[in-house]
Amino acid sequence: MSVRPLPTSTPSAEGVDAAGVHALLDALEAAPDIEPHSLMVLRHGKVVASGWWAPYTADRPHLLYSLSKSFTATAAAFAVAEGLLRLDDPVISYFPEFDADITDPRSRAMLVRHVTTMASGHEAETHDQALATDREEPVRGFLLLPPDRDPGTVFAYNQPTTYTLAAIVQRVTGQPMTDYLRPRLFDPLGIGEVAWLRDRTGRELGFSGLHATTDAIARLGQLYLRRGVWEGERLLPDEWVAEATRSHIVNDDGTWTDWAQGYGFQFWMSRHGYRGDGAYGQYCLVLPEQDVVVAITGATEDMQKVLDLVWSHLLPAFGAGPLSGRERDDAALAERTSRLALPPAAGKPAPPERAVAFTPNGGVCEALPKLTAVEVDAEGRRLALVEDGHRLELRFGEPGWTVTDGPVPAAVSGGWTDPDTLALDLALLETPHHVDLTCSLTDRTFTARWRTQPLHGSRVRAMHAPRDSV
Template sequence: MPLPAQPADVPWPTEAWPQGDLPASLDRASFDRLLAQAFASEEVGATHAFALFQGGRLIFERYGEGFGPGATYPSWSKAKSITQALVGLLVGDGKLDIHAPAAAPEWSAEGDPRAPITLDQLLRMSSGLKFIEDYVPGHTSDVIEMLGASRGDVAGYAASQPLEHAPGSFWSYASGTTNIIARLAGQAAGDDLKSFMWERLFGPLGMKSPIPKFDAAGTFIGSSYCFATAHDFARFGLLYLRGGVWEGRQLLPPGWVDYARTPTFQQPGVAEGRYGAHWWLDIAGPGSFSANGYDGQYTVLVPDLDLILVRHGATPLDKKDALKAWVGEVVQCFR
C-alpha cells in the first residue's frame, strides 16, 4: 500500500501540530461509544492518553484524569520501532549492513552456531535464540530477568542465550534481540548513541520530550524504555507514515519504511499476528502497521486513511485482545 505524502498546505509539526477537525463522515455514534469504553469503563483497561492525527493535523485528543499532553508516557516495546529507525539511519550512513552477521562477541568462538545470525534476522525476530517473553509474575521469564536483575548488561544477557532453531527458520518475539541490535547500533554510532538519537532523529522531528534509558554497560534498552509525550510519539509515527521523509528531506534511507512493513516469515500456529521488521502489521486492517508496547501502548499508522492513532494506558494482559480489537474499531469509524 502506498504511503501518503504530507499535504502541500499543511505545515510539518516540527514546532507544533497543526490543528484539524474530526471528519464529517466519521461514525460518531460508534466513536463516542468507543471513547466511553476507553475512559468511563474498564473494558480495555485504564486509558491515560488518546490522540488522533489525520492529514498531518491533530484532530482529536483526550486524556485521563491526572494526565495531559505535556505528560511523558512509557514506550515499553514501542521503543523497538525507535531502535529500528536508528538502525536505518546507520544503514544509510554505511555503518551497518542488515544482511551481514551481527558479530556479537558472545558468538566469536570458532564454530559457534550463533555466528551466522544477521541483523536482518534480529530485526525480524527470527534469530533462533532461546528467549522466553513472559510477563506473568512467577513464570519463567527471560524478559523479566533481563530488565530486572540483569539490567546491567541487557545485550550481554540476550546474546548469551543458546540457539534453539536455525537462524531465519523460526519466528519468536523476543525483547532480548532488540537489545543486541541496540548494542550494535551504539557501536556503529561511535559509542554515543544518545547524542546520535538527538542529532539525527529526535531533533530533526522536533521531538523534545524523549527520555531513552541506558543500562550500566551503556546500551540503550531499546526493547523497552523511551518515554515521550503522545504528540512526540505521533511525530515519530508521521516520519514512518511519510516514508522516512521530514520537511521534504529523506531522513531514513529510501525503502527503509517499506522494509519495516514487509511481512516476516512465521511458522504455522503463531497467534500474535503478522510482523515486519520491528513493526507489527495489520492491527487496524490490511496495510496498517504499528509500534505496540506492553500494558497497551500503541502508535498505529493507517496509510489509506492518512491516520495516526496514539494510545497510552494500563491494560492488563487479560484485556490485551479487547484493546487490540478496540483499536481496530476506532479506525473503522473513519471508513
C-alpha cells in the same frame, strides 16, 4: 528547543465522523480492565482529536515499554543509511572481542537482519537466560545461548534480539541512541525531550525503557505513514520503510489475532495496517489505507481489547471525503476531549490529628519489598513513602487528584473510607503504573500493591523518566 505543534483540523473536514471517536471514548471508559491515559488521532497529517485523561497531561513523558523497539529500529535505519551498519553482516562481526567465545554455528550465522526481525533462531524469550549467563555483558550472554533452529526460520518475541540491535547501533555510532537520534529524528520531527533507561553497561536498553510524550508517538507514526518524508524532506529511505513495515517472519501463535499477522523491523503487522506497541497498552497505530495515525497510552493487561475497540468503533469513522454540516458534532467532541479525567478513588479528608507512621502488614510488603514505612502528617495532607532509606513526599487530601511535581511525578486520590482506614490511589504519572495503598489506624500497618506489575523493578522511586539525580 521549542516544539512545533502538529497541524490541526476538525474531524469532519478530514472525513472523520466524530461519532466514531465518541464511541471509542465511551468503550474505553466503560471497560473495567482498561485505563486510558491519552489518545491522539491524525488524519491526512492533521490532528483531528486528542485528549489526556487527568491526571495525565500532554506534556509529560510516558514509559512506552516495547514501543521503544520501533524507535530503536529507526536508529538502525539511520545507521544503515550512513553506511555504519549492514543488515546482512553477522552479529558477531560487531563484537570481535567475543569471537573466541561464540562457537555455536547458528549463533555465528545470526545476522543483524535476524535480530531486527525477532528471528534469531531461538524458539522462546531468552532475556532471563542471557542475563544469567552474563549479567555484565548481555550481548555475550545472548550469543552464548545456542539457537534452537537456524536463524531466519522461526519467530520468537525475544528482548535480547532488540537489545543486541541497540548495542550495535550504539557501538557503531559511538553515541547513546537518544543523542544519535536527536539531530536525525527528534529535532526534524519537532519531538521534545525524551529519556531512555540504561542498564549496568551504560547502554540504553533499546527493547524498552523509552519515555516520550503521546505527541512523539504520533509523529513517529506519521513519519512512517509518509514513508520516511517529513514536511517535504526525506529523513528515512523509502526502501527502509517498505521493509520495516512488511512481514518478514510468520508469527502465528494461535492466540491474539493482532499478534499473529507477521513481524517487520520492530513493527507488528495488524489486521489493519501496522503498529509499534508496548506493554500495558502503549500504541502507535499506522493505517495507510485510511491515511491515519492513532497514538494511545494507557494501562491494561488486555491489549487485544484495545485494538478490538479501535477496529470496531474508530475504523468505520474514516470516510472518503469531508463531511458537511457537522460543526456541532466536531465542537462537542473537542469539548469532551478537553475534560477527560480518570475517576478518583473515594474517600474523605479526615486529619489523624497527629502524625502517624505505618509499617508493612506482616512485616514486609511483598509487592514493594523496599517500602518500609508510610507516614501521614498531623493535618492529613502530606504522605511520605520511606523506601530503601529514601523518602518520597506526596500531597493528598484535595478533591479529585492531587498532583505532586517532584523527582517522581505522581497524583494521589482517595482518603479516609472510615475513621480507621486510609485508602489511596497513587498514579505514577510518567509510567502506566498505580499503587493501591491502604493504611490502618487500628494496628498502624499498611498494605500496598501494584495495579499492573512494573517490568523494570518494583521501586516507587524509580517510576519516572531517567534523570541525572533523584
